[in-house]
Amino acid sequence: MIAENTQTQMRKGILEYCVLLIISRGQIYASDIIAELKSARLLVVEGTLYPLLTRLKNNGLLSYHWVESTSGPPRKYYVLTQEGKAILHQLDATWQELVYAIETSKKVADNPSDNNTVKVDKP
Amino acid sequence: MKKTLNINIGNSIIYIEEDAYEMLTAYLNEVKHYFSRNADDFEIVTDIENRIAEMFGEILREQQKQLISIFDVQAVIRQMGSVSDFESSENEGTGGSSTEDFGYPGHPGNTMKKLYRDSDHAMIAGVCSGLAHYLDLDVRWVRLVALFTVFIAGSGILAYVILWIMIPKAETRTEKMNMRGQETNLRGFANSHLEPWAMQSKSFLAEFFDVTGNFISGTGMAIFKAVAIFIIAAASFFLIGLFIAMVAFMGIWDADVANYFPFSVINQEYFTVLTVSAFLVGGIPLLALILFTVRVAFSNREVNKTLSFVLLIVWLAGLAPLIIYITKISSEFKEGAEFSQVSELQVYPHYTLIIDRTRFFSREDSLSYSIDAENYKGKRILADIDDEFKAPRNVSLWIEKSTGDRVSLVQNFRSRGKTFQNALKNVQAIHYDYLQKDSLVNFSPMVQLSKDARWRGQEVALTLKVPVGTRITLSTEFQRYMSGNIYWECAEQDRHFDYTELIMTEDGIKCRNEAVSDGAE
Numbered sequence: 290m291i292a293e294n295t296q297t298q299m300r301k302g303i304l305e306y307c308v309l310l311i312i313s314r315g316q317i318y319a320s321d322i323i324a325e326l327k328s329a330r331l332l333v334v335e336g337t338l339y340p341l342l343t344r345l346k347n348n349g350l351l352s353y354h355w356v357e358s359t360s361g362p363p364r365k366y367y368v369l370t371q372e373g374k375a376i377l378h379q380l381d382a383t384w385q386e387l388v389y390a391i392e393t394s395k396k397v398a399d400n401p402s403d404n405n406t407v408k409v410d411k412p
Numbered sequence: 413m414k415k416t417l418n419i420n421i422g423n424s425i426i427y428i429e430e431d432a433y434e435m436l437t438a439y440l441n442e443v444k445h446y447f448s449r450n451a452d453d454f455e456i457v458t459d460i461e462n463r464i465a466e467m468f469g470e471i472l473r474e475q476q477k478q479l480i481s482i483f484d485v486q487a488v489i490r491q492m493g494s495v496s497d498f499e500s501s502e503n504e505g506t507g508g509s510s511t512e513d514f515g516y517p518g519h520p521g522n523t524m525k526k527l528y529r530d531s532d533h534a535m536i537a538g539v540c541s542g543l544a545h546y547l548d549l550d551v552r553w554v555r556l557v558a559l560f561t562v563f564i565a566g567s568g569i570l571a572y573v574i575l576w577i578m579i580p581k582a583e584t585r586t587e588k589m590n591m592r593g594q595e596t597n598l599r600g601f602a603n604s605h606l607e608p609w610a611m612q613s614k615s616f617l618a619e620f621f622d623v624t625g626n627f628i629s630g631t632g633m634a635i636f637k638a639v640a641i642f643i644i645a646a647a648s649f650f651l652i653g654l655f656i657a658m659v660a661f662m663g664i665w666d667a668d669v670a671n672y673f674p675f676s677v678i679n680q681e682y683f684t685v686l687t688v689s690a691f692l693v694g695g696i697p698l699l700a701l702i703l704f705t706v707r708v709a710f711s712n713r714e715v716n717k718t719l720s721f722v723l724l725i726v727w728l729a730g731l732a733p734l735i736i737y738i739t740k741i742s743s744e745f746k747e748g749a750e751f752s753q754v755s756e757l758q759v760y761p762h763y764t765l766i767i768d769r770t771r772f773f774s775r776e777d778s779l780s781y782s783i784d785a786e787n788y789k790g791k792r793i794l795a796d797i798d799d800e801f802k803a804p805r806n807v808s809l810w811i812e813k814s815t816g817d818r819v820s821l822v823q824n825f826r827s828r829g830k831t832f833q834n835a836l837k838n839v840q841a842i843h844y845d846y847l848q849k850d851s852l853v854n855f856s857p858m859v860q861l862s863k864d865a866r867w868r869g870q871e872v873a874l875t876l877k878v879p880v881g882t883r884i885t886l887s888t889e890f891q892r893y894m895s896g897n898i899y900w901e902c903a904e905q906d907r908h909f910d911y912t913e914l915i916m917t918e919d920g921i922k923c924r925n926e927a928v929s930d931g932a933e
Contacts, residue, residue: 320463334493336443339459343452358466365459 300331306384307331308341309369309377312351316366342367350376416479422458422465426472432482436464438586439489446495464488525593528582534618537625539575542582545591576625640709644702651698658691676867679744682737689737692730696723744868749835750826757819760851761882765809767889768854806859806871807844810895811884811914811921814877821846821853824873841865844872857889883924884914898923 304326311317311325319342323335345351350373353365369377415430428436443460447453467488468480527546529538540558544551561568582588661675662684678686700723814820825842829835843860846853859872873895878884888910891899902912902923913924 319459320466334497335463335491336460336493336498339456339463340447340450340452340498343456343459347452364462364466 304331304337305341305345306377306380308338308345309350309373309380312367313369313374313377316354316368318356318364318366322367345373349373421468422462424465424469426465426468426480427478428480428485429482432480432485435482435489436485439485439494442495443498446498460492464492467491526587526590527579528587528591529576529579530588530591531581531618531622532588534622536572536617536621537576538581538618539572539579542579542591543575545593548593637709640705643705647698647702647705651695651702654691654695654698658687661687676861677741678737679741679866682741685733686737689730689732689734692726693734696727696730699723744830744834744866745828746830747832747835748826748828748869749832749839750824751836751839752822752824755821755823757821757848757853758850759817759819759879762851762885763819763876763878763882764852764885764887765876765890766852766854766887767857767893805892807855807857807874807893808871808895809855809874809876809890809893811876811878811916813916813918813920814879817879818877819879819882820877822875822877824875826869826871826873828869835868838865838868838870842870842872846874855893857893878916880916880918882916884916884921886912886914888912902926 307326307329308322311322319338320335322342323338326338342351346353346367349370351367352370353367355363356366358364417428417430417433419426419428419433419436440457440461444453444457447456450456468484471480471484471487472478525546528542530541530545531538533541533551535541535555540554541551543549544554547554558568558572561571580587582591700720703719823844825839825844827835827838827842829838841862843862845856845860848854853876855874859870861867861870876884886894886899890912891903898914898921899912902914902925905923905925914921915924916922
């Protein structure tokens, strides 16, 4: 139960970060975001993405515009706003810190005897 | 062969099979319900619908077909995710209550079981199988217990009927799943399709009770409505009658009503108040009955509390004066008074007594009917005593032996009143007439009261005193006026119906036939 809970919390935080990362590469359609997330083995069902996108949009991180589709209804294409880009920048920094924290923790765990001698480059 | 539907989802027209449509609708309702907590629910649901439409389009194009089947819908829902999948990723922002079950991608639900009747597995109406689902017992045990309770003075039967009425039947797929405690999400729906409950054959008994139950609830409702309409019609009729009566008693329609018994009891000055009170006391329950019946039978609206209170208050307001005046009027019957008047009659050996509908034209009549006595000589007023009941019988006759050779008529006038003086005053208001024309004595059928005098039990007891040997012929009307049974006894012996003959003997009045046969002996 604890393990599942922690996994969920980890995934949740990273999912938002990844979505912002994917969108930051250029305007993108929701189902392409899903395809990318799936290839990254992060998202299991599509329905989860729509509330997330809506929330990010309402917080001013994203904006979208309609693009006519040849094969169905018009599609929403998402792009990052300036604010979104700024936040993504912050998240990048946070991510580096997290990576450092994890790596440091792991190394200490691997070599518990000489924890004073470990040297890792700070990002 | 399957029925297909034509739906518009995300601005695309999609042909879909009926079972697939049902599943899709259930899924979308679930999604809508889930996101209704969210401020942006409309936008999210629209996005999801658009995406589903797009996926349908892709499926149709890829598989070169025209129609979305239930398997396509299942695939789409699998891709889109069920509500329980959303739950696990949507708890952030609220502080992430970490103790919850966050099984990812789905968790075995904390679904609430609901009590329904399981008509698909019913013996009678599905109460037992419904209870079995709810209690997680094998239905056989529930039925065994139920059967056992039937033998406890049949209480099981009553309980069964009550539960039958109270517990709703599981009709929709969602209800059936709730009944079983299954999750009402994709997996639940998928299971429900794998297990075709609706196909299960019902027991013959269950089918029989199903049909009769429908029949009873159908015809029962119709009969109930018919009864309700009858009640409404009858109550309305009485209400209208009551209103007409009120108008009549108020003297608007027919001023003479007040002079008929029992209304002649009521003092003139109380009349209006009493009439209105009686109307309210009688009419408001009728009105309430009509309103109540209409509400119960034809609408489910709550009864208006203010209206009920107003009706109650008005009814009490009508009841109070009614009680007060009835008490007042009854008190006017407390004391009795009587006086007698003796008049001599001319002596004949044989009298014929008749009661004539001819009213004697009195001074009172000339006043009350505004008839000039001078112009009215020789004409008679007929009182319709046979047709109308104006007052209780207030004339009685008895025949006695006189002491001498004289013939006399004693009139005893009686009345009641609040005090003796009052009663005596009422006695004096009595007018009674008789007329002797040779041996024919003509009696008036009833006492007359002075105009505006109220009925206070006024009556006249007549005693005719005749010497021994006097023969008396009584007309047939006297059967109603003679004290005792003498008229009946003699009429039986006489065997004729329009008169009877009596004779005065030393031992009192006797039937003539009897006296003759006595003399012959």
